[in-house]
Amino acid sequence: MQSTPLRDLIVGLFVLVGLAALGYLSLSLGGAAYSGAGGLELAATFREIGGLNERSPVTISGVRVGQVKSITLDADLNARVVLDLNAALELPTDTSAAIRTAGLLGDQFIALEPGAEDALLVSGDTLDFTESALSIEKLLGALVHGANLGGE
DSSP: OOOOOHHHHHHHHHHHHHHHHHHHHHHHTTTOOOOOOOEEEEEEEEEOOTOOTTTTHHHHOOOOEEEEEEEEOTTTEEEEEEEEEEOOOOTTTTTTEEESTTTTTTEEEEEOOHHHHHHOOOTTEESSSSEOOOOOOOHHHHHHHHHHOOOO
């Protein structure tokens, strides 16, 4: 079989498209995504973050509005989570943040629930109302140890 320039070009383009698709899938499945320019940075403190990671999504009503920028320990040994949110958001000061799980065993994300106050949060503020992640292990442990198994 002879090689022709047209066939070589078509095979080359096919390989490039395949490599581009593979690269896109790798970045998408790996969690790397460009979320646009942030600008509104808020902090929240949680007693338990479960499997929350940096770059985890932050949502309002299921719509992604930002991502987790960093997770550190504060002086009281609680998790301090910094959120990088869309600068166009106008969130009331009584907005709450809760760590939720996508599906039964899915990744964790932060769900924001806007409040009703007139005053708005500005970059650098801290969310006062938070709900930590639900730990399945703690829940099962409480169920097993709290259940009367006919012993006493």
